[in-house]
Structure formats: C-alpha cells, structure tokens
Amino acid sequence: MKSAIRISLALGAGLVASAGLAQTMGPVTGDVSEGAQLYYDHGCYQCHGYFGYGRQDLNNTGSPFLINEDVFRSFLRARADVAPLLPSTSMPNYPANSLTDEMVQDIYAYIRSMPSNRPETASVPTLQAILRSGERPYRP
C-alpha cells in the first residue's frame, strides 16, 4: 500500500516537474458546495485560508499534489502511517475512515474552484501608498 502511495505521489510530482505539464490538470468529479463545507469542517482553512490563501497557499499554486484527484487523495493518505506522534502544526494526515474517497473528491473540487484574487498593484491605492512610502528618506 505504501509503495502504491509513493508511486502516485512521485507520479504527480514528476508530471509537473517534467515539461511544464501543470496545465494538464485532471478532471473534477466532486461537489463544490459539499467540498466547501468539508474544507471548513476538517480544518483545511486553518493553514490554507478560506479561499486557498494562507500560510500555505493552495490557490493556483501549481502544486504537484493537486494535479488530479488520485494524487491529491494519495497525498492526504500518505502520512497516515508515518506521521510522528507529537502534535504539530504540519499538514495532518487524513485516513479513509476520516475522509472517504468521495469526500476527498468534494474537497478537491472546492480547491479547484477557488477564485484567484490578486489584484494589480497599480489598481490598489493602498499598495501604491506602501510602495511610495519606501521611497521616503529616513527620518530619525
């Protein structure tokens, strides 16, 4: 089983690493609204933000672990048997008795549906003001 997981993860990582195939994302089969609720209930938002922007971004990152549903599911399962017992704020593992395959598909669908939200700096006065402030001379 572990071998199969490793193969899947390696495949996902390799797909992206080789020849820039990030565009060949797999199909989405889950339910977006169900996925949004699961994303919240299972605490994904804590690190990844409600819309994929957080301490660890998910939103349009091109992460190899999001290349398709199989790789994503394997990633969530991968650490179930190997994670250290000490609590950590690292990515938790999600075994099948916690998140079923169907639930994983729903979460995947939600992640894939996340809207990009990075406005042009030139269109945001606050960001422009911040950049201008950097040009000011030092005042003790």
Next chain:
Amino acid sequence: MKSSKPAGTPVSNEKPNTDQDHTARVNRRGFLKGAATGAAALAVTPAAEAQTPSAFAASYTAPSYQQMQRDTGLLTPPTEQRAVVRPGSDLMVQVLKDMGVEFVASNNGSSFEGIQESIANYGNPPNVMPEFITCLHEETSVDMANGYGKAQGRPMAAMLHGTIGIQHASMAIYQAFYSGTPMILIVGRDDGFIQAHTANDMAAMIRSYTKWDAQPTTLEECLVALQEAYRQAVTPPTGPTVVVIDMELQKEEARDMVVPPFRPAVIEGVDVSTARTIAQALLDADNPRLEVGALRTPEGVRAAVELAEMTGACTSTAATRGPMSFPQKHPLCGPGANTAYDYVLGLEANSPNLSLQRVTVTSLTESRDGMGVGFGGLRIEGARQREGQNNNNRPAGTLLEIDAEASIPVIMGEVSRLMTNEKRRQIEDRKARHAAANQEAFMTALRAAVEDKKKGWDLSPVSTARIYAELWPLIMNEDWCLASPSSFSSSHHMGLWQHDKPYSYLGGQGAGGMGYGLGACAGAALAARSRGRIVINVQTDGDLNYTPGALWSAVHHELPMLTVMHNNRAWHQELMFIQYLAGVRGRGTDRGHIGTSLRDPFIDYAKLAEGYGMKSEGPIDDPTQLAAALQRGVETVKNGEPYLIDVLTQPR
C-alpha cells in the same frame, strides 16, 4: 516589626499635600450623575421591599449625610488633626519620584493601602510621578509594566496584594522575566489581616523567575531596597525585581527621616584597551559591519547609530522582531554595497569576529532557583543546547559577555581618537555607496512583500495581511508603536512597515503565554500618552479573553491605543494540534474544533468594548469597509481615546 529611628532632615522639598485638586482627570459630573442614579435606586428599593419584607429591608439603614458626602467625594478630610504627619509610605513614594517612576499599576489591596494613599495624596501635584493606574487584574498590572518597560527601556512599577496578588500576577511576571523587561514589583504584606494573604517569605513563590527581591524590616531598609530594586532591574541581566513591604512600614511615622539620594546603576562596558582594539579593527577594515540585536534602551540605539555613522559600517537590525534595535530605514541598515565584510562587530548579536552580548536570565540559576524548580530558561546547559539546536545561536567568533550598550560610548571614544582625515574621506564615500545599495535592497524587498501580501485582498473574511497593509498609510507619518505580538497574525508588518524607532515593535510575549497582548499594549500606551505617540494593537481574540478588563483601564486612563481585532473565532494553533493528533490516530478530523473554537455563540468584541466604555465598531467582514474604519480609529486615538475595531479575519 521594628520601627525606624528618625534621623536627619528630609531631602525632598515635597510636602504632604493637603489641598489637592481632585478634579484632575476625573469627570465629576458624570460621577455624580451615576451616584444620583444609585441614590434614586436606593430610595426606590426600600419601598419596593416594604411590600415584600426581607431580612435586608429590615436591617437596611439609610446612609447618613456624612456617609453620602464622603461617598460622593464632597467631604474634605480634616487636615489639622492627623495621627501620622509624615507616613513612611510618603517617603517610599518620594523614592519612586526621585527615580522617575512614572506609573504604578495595581488592582487595589489592603496590604499596600498606605502606599496607595500616598500616591493619591502625597506631592504637589499628587498622583503624578508616579500616577496610580487602576487595573482590574494583577496580570494586567504586570503586563502593563512589561509593555511600558519594553517601549521605554526603563521600569515602571506594579503593586500586588500579598500572596493572592502575586499568584494572579505570576503569569505576567513569568513573561516579563523571559523578555528581560525591567520593572519593580511592590508586594504589600500585612501579617495582621487575613493569614492566607501573607507569608513568611513572600517572594519565594516567584523567586525563580524574578531577578532580585528584598523584604526589608525597617523603613530605612525599605527606601534603600526600592532604590536597589531599580538598579537591579536595569542592570544586565535586566528583569523584574521585587520589594515586599510590610503594612507597618507604610504607616509608621517617619518624622524627619532622610530619603537617601538615588545613585543610578553603573553598568559595565568593555575596558579602554579592548575598546581601542575594536576601534582599530573597525577603522582598519575596508568593509566593516555591525550586527545589531536588541540593545537595552533608546540611548543604546542612538549610540549604535552614531557608531555606524562614525565608521561607515553597514548594519543589520532586529527592529522587525523586537524593541531597541537599529532603525530599519537608516541609510546604513541593510546588506550594504559589498557583502564581503572584513570585520564584523556584534552588538547583542552574533558575529564571526567579535560579539558583545550582555548576560541573560539564564545566568541566574544558582542564585534564584534555590528550590530547583528548573523552569526552562533557568537550566543553563539545557537552554544553551536548545539555542544551539534551534537557532544556531552561538557566535562563530569571540564572545564577550558584556553589555554592548555600555561599551559603545567607550568604543566611539577610541574611534574618535584614532580617526584620520584620510579615513574620514574613505568612510564618507563608503556611506554613500551603502546608502544607495541599501535603498535598492529595501525597495526590492518591499515590492516582493506587496506582491505577496495582496493575496486574497478582496476576500471575506478579511486577510490579516490587509489589516497591516491598510494600517501603514494611516500611521506612517505618525509616531507609532506596534505593541502586540504579531506572530499569530503572520507578522505582515515585517515586510510592509518601516521600523525606525526603538519602540516600533515590542516583540512577543516572552514566555509564549496568552493573555499578554491587551495589557502590554495598554502599558505601551501609558508610555505613549504623554509623548505624542500612538499604539497599535492587532489583538487576537483568544488572547483578549484572558484579561478583557484592560479595556476599561485604557478608557479610564485615556490611553492612545487602537485595537484591531484579529478575530478568527478560535485558538487556531491548538485547533491544529488537536486535528493533527486526530489524523495520526485515524479518527475524527472534523472534531478538532471541540475545545478550541470560539463559536456558539460568537463573541461581539465591539459590544464588549462598548460595555467597558470604549468607542468601537464592527464586526467588519467586508474588506472594503476596513480602511475607513481604521481611519476613524487612528483619528480617535490621536485625540487621546482608545478605540476598538472588530474584524473577522482569515485564520492567520
């Protein structure tokens, strides 16, 4: 308890105040309005009770005219007939005045009522230097002293009521100890009252996480102990000091006892020979550098700037991580024009050549942890091992365990002596090259930060980055202090703001405990109030709920503190711990919120603040409403009133 012997004549010109203006900073009209309402309620209550007799009604006696006068503050105590003409506590307060202690924060207690009364009535004007700061919890008192001490690099005092006050305050003392914040803790002791509130060795409970303590037995000893407490607090290793003061000493007649003159602390720096060697190395180097960590006081920061400018050394800074470091936007702060440094001097920071670093609290094991409690930082070897493992914190070069701040003036003296005109020209050229390179490096980092922080800019709940981003244009032309720990809100100020003052950012909690933020920010705002400064508090919701009473203190004392709630409705770090463990155990990753979330019901922080009398608004979950709310908040705070904005945020 022995009484002290009168000796000599008073040094101070301060006279016991008998004609004080009690209206200062007190809204008497408002107070009397409240009293009138209370009186009306009293008048109604007995009538209502008359229909349903109760034990209370049967025993109720209306207050006398004299009682009402006293309760409403209209009765002036007779001044000619005084049992004690010059109470010992007046002299204690005089010592605090002489040392420049601006504030004494306290939740009142009978064991220090002598000192409290002296603060309120002694001196002209009374209740100034020190001013009594009313707190609703001792943890807040000490957190305020912590925030003030970090911002100013000097102590204020907190006053604690016996064993129970110490225990309420202990968490905040622990945090201050690990921050190395100088402060004076005055503990009242009253053997004649509730025995559970007193102890033979009162300071023993906190000895292993304070620097120094004394329990004087005479008034003379007490005055000297307060002075020594100040000196010990500001001398490396800096930290909280304790003076336990018996009630009898506060109340005894001092007669013509002399208040001893205060001698400031003498803090040792490098000797002249060592300074000369360092100065020569700085001047001989083609490309010297100063690694600058956290100095002790603003004077130390100014000295570091002067040394950098004298030698044309580029510098690092720790100003984005805590107080008392090199100004971030100074032209010499940055990597400089050439990163191949041929001599690096560490000022409270590591260097591959020579580091000057003061001793820290880890040096106190032998003297302070007599019971072998073994708190983490007190185990020298363990602490150093961890530092080495986690932070790679041991300097590669020579380490001199000596105070950098006290050393800089000696080094500058030698630099001046060794300087030549030719060297001066070289230094000016180098400074110009460094300035241009550092500005370019700063802008490159700023542009990268802006690109990173705009992620999720328009999404709701509000991103924590947007809070810091929207704040900066509003405060960048003000004298500001970010007093709240920022790690839980992802420290976005580090990349977006410019930390140019010794107090720009006050760093973390010290020992990582919750409940610190609001009190520490209020303490920093105490320091800010008379200095034209404003304090920014990006306040996590979990932290606020430990000591919300600090909101009232901020209102009562008119503190310029803008609180922006980082309201993610949970203790998110703990939530992640639980969820991780659930995942490891293969069950229930959807149940991590149990015991870690603040929902059902959600807490309305704007209403909470309003209940304490603070202007507030929110909750705001629409990011487009944020800038205008922050503008209102900044304007209110600049006018001397605290303000709270509840913002519903992304988790981190």
